[in-house]
Amino acid sequence: MLSFVIRRLLLMILMMIVISMVSFVIIQLPPGDWVTSYAAHLRAISSPASEATLEALRERYGLGEPVWRQYLFWVSGFPRGDFGIAMSMQDTPVADLVLPRFGMSLLLSLSTLVVVLGLAIPFGIIAAVNRNGPIDYLFSTVAFFALSIPSFIVALGILFISVFYFGAVSIGGLYDAQYMGEPMNWAKFKSTLEHMPGPMLAIGLGGLAGTMRIMRGNMLDVLSQQFIETARAKGLRERVVVVKHAARLAVNPIISRVGIHLPEIIGGEVIVSVILGLPTLGPLFLRAVLAQDMYLAGTIIMLFALILLIGNLLADLVLAWSDPRITYN
Amino acid sequence: MRYLSAFAATLAGAYCLTAGGLVLAADTPLAPDDWAHKESPMLREMVDAGQLPPLEERLPANPAVVQVEEIGTFGDTMVNGVAFLRNEYIPNQIAKATLTTPTFPLPSEGPILPNVASGWEYNEDGTEITFTLREGMKWSDGEPFTADDIVFFWEDILLDENVTRTPPLVLAAGGEMAELEKIDDYAIRFKFAVPYYFANTALATLDDIAWPKHIVGEMHPKYNSEATYEELNENLLYFLGRGKVSIGAWVLEEYVPGEKFVLVRNPYYWKVDQDGNQLPYFDRVEIREVEDRQSVALGNVSGEFDSDGMWVGVQHLQLFLSEKENRQYDIGYSSVAGMAMYFNYDVEDETVREVLRDANFRRAFSVAINRDDINFVSFNDLLTTRGWAWSPLSQYYDEEAAGSYVEHDEDRARELLDEAGIVDADGDGMREAPDGSELQIIVDVSQHDLYVPITEMIREQLADVGIDLVLNVQHQDLIEERRLGRDWHVHVWDLYGTEVPLANLSLWVPVSDGQPYWHQEAASAPFSPEFAEYSDLLLSAPALPNVEAKAAIKQAGDIMSENVFGVYIGDYERPFIKSDRLGNMPDRYARIQEFGSNMPAFRYDQVFGRWDREN
Known part of the structure; x- marks a missing residue:
């Protein structure tokens, strides 16, 4: 088991190196660079910069250098915790920009995941037990709707209802405006918790519905097996049969699915965060890509990748713990 | 809009006083006893605590x-929202302090006025302009603001080749950059190679005129042997120190990357209202970053933001009108230049080049466009159509020129095309080039929520008279790259520079090689005699006294509208939004790019809050 974890960790490092290279190259693929996009922006706001200024900027950021040299320059700072500077963000060090938002992203993604699993599994069980009954139909109908509405529509809906029906002043955010720029403290954390249900609903709704449907299907499979019949024949209470015998088995595919689920949540988080103006990695990532701010975008891609790899590893480990038939060596 | 021509009429009066060659403009001085020295309670407390002089x-x-x-x-605190990237532009603009300033809120309604300079004077032949500064004026940290700061900025920042800033082209006259001379602590003089009566207006377009020598000088190798140019260049940004000491109404207090900017009042701000209250009224300005235009619009509707005139537009008018009853805000309008189509007279493709160079083709192009339909579909009836002519907000406006080749007339378009020899030779319904080859004109347009649909309409309208347009819709960066090259046929963007053409002459004529970008060979090989005449007129204008300059520019305007050097759709009234709590906000202003894109002579320093925000 331990050797498995170590091997996976080593593979992860290798994987991260490959990801860093690929992502860095992909960001550079579109024609032009940050200075081109900066020049276009200046023109859009009607204060065009001179060629000399642009050339100087290019030189300053080393944008004229070959890609491999830029890449080496970027990664050589990693051991020092230096991920480059964000050109599009007034030269703020990337680490300063990304770290607080990384925490917010993690908080949002993980709590969404926990809530999604926490609700989907019992709902799936209830639906399966009441197969073809009114509750099952109700759950399934709602689930199909939830599955077919894209997360950004849910986010827009939340925004629309809160502003136009409830007259909200705030148009998004993950905490009250007064806490912007403050380090995390109890008041800010409380404010964050108060703001989380909306984004969590938008990000998690689709996944919740999907997971519930899978849990229901698994349960139905398991419930029709002979050992369930046996358990009932032994005279066990139905509750014990369902929870201890059936659900424990039916939940395993869900756990292995967490590895797939996490990217969905992170992907959904980007779009939802842009719409709801959340201070997570998503909007920063979108801006960085649009501005061709390669150090910032590259670092965020790597963080996303890191979350995925760790999530996958954890899912595998949890699966081994929950299903004794699975061993790693 | 009829009142626009009324503004133009008042202009004539305002600019007449500059006719005699010698010009004097100055503030009415205010005796120290005339005002009561009223200040913000925030500053009063600091004075009482001994942290600030009275x-x-x-x-x-x-x-x-x-x-x-x-x-x-x-x-x-006034809270505004901004969208898009790199918003350092906004706080910089909100706290800008130019040497002179246009009339507020409509630059076309009055002359150029004193600002940081309290007055100016031209010499006899217009080759020199002397500005008087305000004695006792201070930087936001309390250090004196003198001619030295302006000279430092000019000589050691703009003219120093090791520093990544270049002197503003608008101060180059007769092909030579102006010279700056310090007369005494409170007077400076610009000297030009030729007469340049545009200088006082030119200075109103320059946001940056001085940097604190006592701060930036410390980073400059010339004054500090330990400093390096590399470090200096890195510190030129507004955010890295410079923004914290300024002569603007507010200075930077805090910047949270990607979230907000907070600006706090400059205790040494040098403007007062007529009762002697030191401006600005708002203690703080907060600029919050959101993801896109729509969020800015929504935040202004919901009340999270107090005002916006930059990110919201006609596309949000419905939203503003429908929610107006339930909320505390008002809608104002600003006159804005709309969409233009630029022809590339030096395009590599020879067939297309010959066609674009034919005045009748361009005239046909313009009259084939149904501007009324475009107005109805895209502008909520807020469009005033105009041809390729000077703006009604300029002093060169001519109604006839503005109306030439604007009226939709398909028959006329067909006649003009026939005259140009662009006929449908093979009977497929589409016209061919005079040499008989297939004619396809590629129109470059960035992904713009207004311009793409308009260009699509134009493509259909042109197809009705047999001209085949192909739309090339791409990201703005890519269109921009193409524009700088030679490969494009037609380029779509805002009409830029028809209000104050002298401020950006290189957009119109070859001030130097490669200009204007739509006729890069213009300096050596103008494409038509008419262009050459127009070019000579405009190039001579800056050296002429105002009345003559005006006549020359108007004549150039007649030539360019008659020859349709480009196709313009029209100006429109662009809605902006302002909270009811803001006092002294105008209902109408003009967005003249040269005078600032977000704040066209827009002075947030005189805006105040009728009640405090709740959040």
Whole structure:
């Protein structure tokens, strides 16, 4: 088991190196660079910069250098915790920009995941037990709707209802405006918790519905097996049969699915965060890509990748713990 | 809109006084006893605590007096939202302090006025302009603001080749950059190679005129042997120190990357209202970053933001109107230049080049467009159509020129095309080039929520008269790259520079090689005699006294509208939004790019809050 974890960790490092290279190259693929996009922006706001200024900027950021040299320059700072500077963000060090938002992203993604699993599994069980009954139909109908509405529509809906029906002043955010720029403290954390249900609903709704449907299907499979019949024949209470015998088995595919689920949540988080103006990695990532701010975008891609790899590893480990038939060596 | 021509009429009066060659403009001085030295309670507390000298010592001897509509109250924070990237532009603009300033809120309604400079004077032949500064004026940290700071900025920042800033082209006259000379601590003089009566207006377009020598000088190798140019260049940004000491109404207090900017009032600000209250009224300005235009619009509707005139537009008018009853805001309008189509007279493709160079083709192009339909579909009936002519907001406006080749007339378009020899030779319904080859004109347009649909309409309208347009819709960066090259046929963007053409002459004529970008060979090989004449007129204008300059520019305007050097759709009234709590906000202003894109002579320093925000 331990050797498995170590091997996976080593593979992860290798994987991260490959990801860093690929992502860095992909960001550079579109024609032009940050200075081109900066020049276009200046023109859009009607204060065009001179060629000399642009050339100087290019030189300053080393944008004229070959890609491999830029890449080496970027990664050589990693051991020092230096991920480059964000050109599009007034030269703020990337680490300063990304770290607080990384925490917010993690908080949002993980709590969404926990809530999604926490609700989907019992709902799936209830639906399966009441197969073809009114509750099952109700759950399934709602689930199909939830599955077919894209997360950004849910986010827009939340925004629309809160502003136009409830007259909200705030148009998004993950905490009250007064806490912007403050380090995390109890008041800010409380404010964050108060703001989380909306984004969590938008990000998690689709996944919740999907997971519930899978849990229901698994349960139905398991419930029709002979050992369930046996358990009932032994005279066990139905509750014990369902929870201890059936659900424990039916939940395993869900756990292995967490590895797939996490990217969905992170992907959904980007779009939802842009719409709801959340201070997570998503909007920063979108801006960085649009501005061709390669150090910032590259670092965020790597963080996303890191979350995925760790999530996958954890899912595998949890699966081994929950299903004794699975061993790693 | 009829009132636009009324503005143009008032202009004639305003600019006449500059006719005699010698010009004198100055503030009405205010005797120190005339005002009561009223200041924000926030500053009063600091004075009482001994952290700040009293107001009398902070103000210059002759502070600029702003006639506000309503005397405001001090305090609170104004919150605005911004979208897009790199928004350092906005705080920079909000706190900008130019040497001279256009009339507020409509630059076309009056002359150029004193600002940081309290007055100016031209010499006999217009080759020199002397600006008087305000004695006793101070930087936001209390250090004196003198001619040295301007000379430092000019010589050691703009003219120093090791520093990544270049002197503004608008101060180059007769092909030579102006020279700056310090007369004494409170007077500077610009000298030009030729007469340049545009200088006082030119200075109103320059946001940056001085940097604090006592701060930036410390980073400059010339004054500090330990400093390096590399470090200096890195520190030129507004955010890295410079923004914290300024002569603007507010200075940078805090910047949270990707979230907000907070600006706090400059205790040494040198403007007062007519009652002697030191401006600005708002203690703080907060600029919050959101993801896109729509969020800015929504935040202004919901009340999270107080005002916006930059990110919201006609596309949000419905939203503004429908929610207006339930919320506390008002809608104003600003006159904005709309979409233009530029022809590339030096395009590599020879067939296309010959076609674009034919005046009749361009005239046909313009009259084939149904501007009324475009107005109805895309502008909520807020469009005023115009041809390739100077703006009604300029002093060169001519109604006839503005109306030439604007009226939709398909038959006329067909006639003009026939005259140009662009006929349908093979009977497929589409016209061929005079040499008989297939004619396809590629129109470059960036992904713009207004311009793409308009260009699509134009493509259909042109197809009705047999001209085949192909739309090339791409990201703005890519279109921009193409524009700088030679490969494009037609380029779509805002019409830029028809209000104050002299401020950006290189957009119109070859001030130097490679200009204007739509006729890069213009300097050596103008494409038509008419263009050559127009070019000579405009190039000569800056050296002429105002009346003659005006005549020359108007004549150039007649030539360009008659020959349709480009196709313009029209100006439109662009809605903006402002919270009811803001006092002294105009209902109408003009967005003249040269005078600032977000704040066309827009003075947030005289805006105040009628009540405090709740959040």
